[in-house]
Amino acid sequence: SQQGEEDPQALSIQEGENATMNCSYKTSINNLQWYRQNSGRGLVHLILIRSNEREKHSGRLRVTLDTSKKSSSLLITASRAADTASYFCAPGNTGTASKLTFGTGTRLQVTL
């Protein structure tokens, strides 16, 4: 399986602003997932986008996928202090087991 690489490594914004995180990967995928991790806790699944989808929404989250550029972005609109966390992408490869490989994530800090 391949590892997604998140960018930027760290992002600091004020409450109410939008936050955008990017993910790049190297080989063909079946889907791509985004997860959130609060400090010292387990990861929580946010959203899954399939390779034949270009955009997906879930509440304040908007995920895009560009398979030609092998990249995805996660947009959090109207951010809140509770959105402070690390965000990880996990590319799901074609023809492999349900094994996800995570990068080092984007650390998002939302200040009041």
Next chain:
Amino acid sequence: ETGVTQTPRHLVMGMTNKKSLKCEQHLGHNAMYWYKQSAKKPLELMFVYSLEERVENNSVPSRFSPECPNSSHLFLHLHTLQPEDSALYLCASSQELGPPSGEQYFGPGTRLTVT
């Protein structure tokens, strides 16, 4: 309880101790995973179990010994660890093991400190 639980949440052990981490999932899933998360490093997949059979061991040292007695429980037995083994150990489960890759549900983790 719901979801994936892990015990203990915190563990401090000496290098000569033997301890075990426990993971339990209440989701009826067939696949379970152990991950290691060290500071400033990507999450490392250690072991994968499907229907109680180990299907993957990612070159993990033998001082880590997994056990999956049934599809709901997963253990990680620890012995003669090194200080560099200090990390957050995360357990996860998923419905099935197989393409396409599916959503994984994570436990809260065990923070392990080896002294």
